[in-house]
Amino acid sequence: MSEIEGIKVREYGGSGPMVIVVHGGPGAPGHAGPLARGLADCFRVLEPWQRRSGDERLSVAGHVADLHELIESRCGDIRPGLVGESWGAMLALAYAAAHPDRTGPIVLVGCGTFDPASRARLQTILDERTDNELRQRLKNLAQEYSDPGERMEKWYRLSESVYVYDPISEEEDICEPFDFRGNSESWGDMIRLQEEGVYPAAFAAIKSPVLMLHGAYDPHPGQMIRASLEAYLPQLEYRQWDHCGHSPWRERAVREEFFAVLREWLERHIATKPISEEADSP
Numbered sequence: 001m002s003e004i005e006g007i008k009v010r011e012y013g014g015s016g017p018m019v020i021v022v023h024g025g026p027g028a029p030g031h032a033g034p035l036a037r038g039l040a041d042c043f044r045v046l047e048p049w050q051r052r053s054g055d056e057r058l059s060v061a062g063h064v065a066d067l068h069e070l071i072e073s074r075c076g077d078i079r080p081g082l083v084g085e086s087w088g089a090m091l092a093l094a095y096a097a098a099h100p101d102r103t104g105p106i107v108l109v110g111c112g113t114f115d116p117a118s119r120a121r122l123q124t125i126l127d128e129r130t131d132n133e134l135r136q137r138l139k140n141l142a143q144e145y146s147d148p149g150e151r152m153e154k155w156y157r158l159s160e161s162v163y164v165y166d167p168i169s170e171e172e173d174i175c176e177p178f179d180f181r182g183n184s185e186s187w188g189d190m191i192r193l194q195e196e197g198v199y200p201a202a203f204a205a206i207k208s209p210v211l212m213l214h215g216a217y218d219p220h221p222g223q224m225i226r227a228s229l230e231a232y233l234p235q236l237e238y239r240q241w242d243h244c245g246h247s248p249w250r251e252r253a254v255r256e257e258f259f260a261v262l263r264e265w266l267e268r269h270i271a272t273k274p275i276s277e278e279a280d281s282p
Contacts, residue, residue, distance in 0.1 A: 004073055007066050010047040012040035017270040018075050019043040022067070024086030024110075026050065026058075026186035027149075027179035032085050035109070035249050038259050039083070042267065046074060050091075053182035059189045060094050067095045071102055077274040079104035079208075081266045086110050086220075086246065090190060090199075093210075097202040105269035107262060108212045110246045111225055114200045118224045125219040129162045148180035164245040165217040166252045203232040209269045211237045213258065215244030215251065 002009050010033065019039055023032035029049035036047040048070050050063055071080060081104045084092035089108035096103040113119045130138070137158055145151040156178075160167065193199050210233050214222035226238050239261060241254045248258040271278070 005066065005069055007051060007070065008049040009070065009074075010036065010049075012036055012045040012047070013043055016043040017266070017272060018078060018080040019045050019266060019270075020067070020070070020075075020080050020082055021045060021047045022082060022084035022088030022092050023047070023050065024084075024088045024112075025178070025183055026063075026087045026091075027052070027181075027183035029176050029179075032088065035083065035085060035247075038249055039263065039266075042263050043081070046070065046080075049176065050186075051182075052176070052179045053185060058182050058185040060091070060186065060193060061189075063091055063186065064095050064098050067091070068099055068102070071099075077276050079271060079275065081105050081107070081270050083107040083109065083262070083266075084111075087112055087187070087190075090114075093203050093206065094199065096206045096208055097199075100205050100207045101275075103206070103208050104271065105266060106206070106208050106210045107266065108210065109248065109262075110214060110218050110220060111212060111222075112220060113225055114194060114228045115224075118221055118228060121221045121224055122219050125221070126162060129219070130159075134158065134162075149178040152180050152183070153178040163219060164247060164250055165215065165243050167245075167247075167250045168252050168255060200229055200232050203229065206233060209235055209237070211239065211265050213248060213262065214238070214240045215246060215248055215254070216240055216242045217245040220246065 002011065021032050021036040023029060032047060036045045039045050048067065051058060051066055079102060082092040082096065089111035092106050092108065096106055113122060138155060141151050141154055145154060212226055222240055226236065230236055241248065243253040244251045248254050
């Protein structure tokens with residue numbers, strides 16, 4: 001693992017086009033490791049762990065600046081592909097809107113919400129899938145774990161059946177503790193920007209091809225999220241799988257097909273010619 005300006009970066013693969021995998025949460029570094037490793041046979045993959053909470057309040061602009069520093073320092077004169085999962089998909093779009101000339105093809109895996117209606121539908125689905133036993137176990141976490149980050153991590157583990165349809169067991173990634181404060185600051189800023197009308201309107205500046213991959217069992221309502229983006233991203237392509245939840249790379253029924261679709265689409269859309277040569281082309 002390397003580091004740049006306080007940001008840890010895991011690297012995979014030795015050859016092929018450059019792809020950056022952006023993890024979700026916010027505040028869940030390492031959770032996209034299996035997704036990044038699944039692309040390493042065809043691509044050079046960078047998996048940055050987003051900045052944690054500290055002296056300065058975290059913001060979408062700050063995360064975008066960190067991602068830009070990574071791309072400028074590690075990607076040279078090429079536009080890398082961006083593969084974002086959950087919150088990471090939202091951050092990938094925010095980056096591409098701010099730096100459209102530096103961004104290659106974008107893949108949104110289990111993308112988060114950009115409007116109140118989608119978030120309300122998400123909450124309804126979560127409520128419908130949470131039975132009384134699980135509800136009580138989640139409620140007990142407040143007494144069992146005093147640390148909010150540890151409590152949130154346990155909450156996600158207990159709620160796995162709400163998000164994943166039929167998961168494949170895989171070795172746990174070694175990652176940093178869940179950053180509860182970082183989650184609150186980053187997500188709060190994203191909501192502020194949506195309420196002020198910045199997102200998703202700013203995505204109209206994005207020039208890159210965009211692919212949205214979603215599971216029908218994902219509580220994040222894929223079709224509603226797609227509809228909220230299409231007015232600003234007419235180039236958006238959409239693919240949805242049955243028997244698939246929030247993390248397709250973990251789903252028994254679709255994992256193999258998910259990676260095949262993802263690899264083929266990225267290989268088809270990532271430009272191998274440097275930006276400087278593109279500018280010289282007639």
